[in-house]
Each structure stands twice: as C-alpha cells, then as structure tokens.
Amino acid sequence: xxxxxxxxxxxxxxxxxxxxxxxxxxxxxxxxxxxxxxxxxxxxxxxxxxxxxxxxxxxxxxxxxxxxxxxxxxxxxxxxxx
Numbered sequence: 001x002x003x004x005x006x007x008x009x010x011x012x013x014x015x016x017x018x019x020x021x022x023x024x025x026x027x028x029x030x031x032x033x034x035x036x037x038x039x040x041x042x043x044x045x046x047x048x049x050x051x052x053x054x055x056x057x058x059x060x061x062x063x064x065x066x067x068x069x070x071x072x073x074x075x076x077x078x079x080x081x082x
Contacts (some may be wrong), residue, residue, distance in 0.1 A: 003034055016067050022049055022057045025064045040068070 015028040024043045029036055041066060047058070 003031075003036055006036075018060060018063055020053075020056050020060050021045070022047070022053065023060060025060065025067070027067050 016026065018025045023045055024041070026039075028039050030039075031037075049061045
C-alpha cells in the first residue's frame with residue numbers, strides 16, 4: 001500500500017524481539033520507497049522442555065499474537081507549517 005507523501009517519517013514503530021528457550025520472535029517496520037515494510041520472523045524450537053516452562057511459552061505466544069495484530073497510528077504532517 002502506498003503511503004501519503006505527508007507522512008511524518010521521523011516516527012517509527014518500535015522493533016520487537018523476544019527470545020525464550022522454546023522460540024524466537026522478531027518484528028520490525030521501516031519505510032522504503034514510500035511504503036511501510038514489515039518484517040516478521042517466528043521460530044519455534046523443537047525439543048522437550050520441563051512443564052514449568054509452559055507459562056513462559058504461553059506468554060511468548062500471547063506477546064507474538066498481540067504484536068501481529070497491533071495497529072499503528074502513523075501521523076501526518078502539515079507541510080504548510082514546515
């Protein structure tokens with residue numbers, strides 16, 4: 001999707017990285033050629049883990065899900081004032 005030319009490109013959503021023994025999640029966004037490009041990587045590591053680690057894994061999955069559905073508000077600037 002093309003973004004409007006008066007988008008305030010100084011504002012950048014935060015990059016997110018989270019790693020636990022069972023997996024890794026990363027999401028970043030950047031402006032490129034007038035478009036907002038989102039990069040997302042999720043890796044679930046195979047293995048056997050103690051039952052006590054389930055709470056951490058559940059929180060990890062909730063955080064990743066929230067990040068994937070989060071909506072960013074990108075401000076526009078009034079070029080007449082600049």
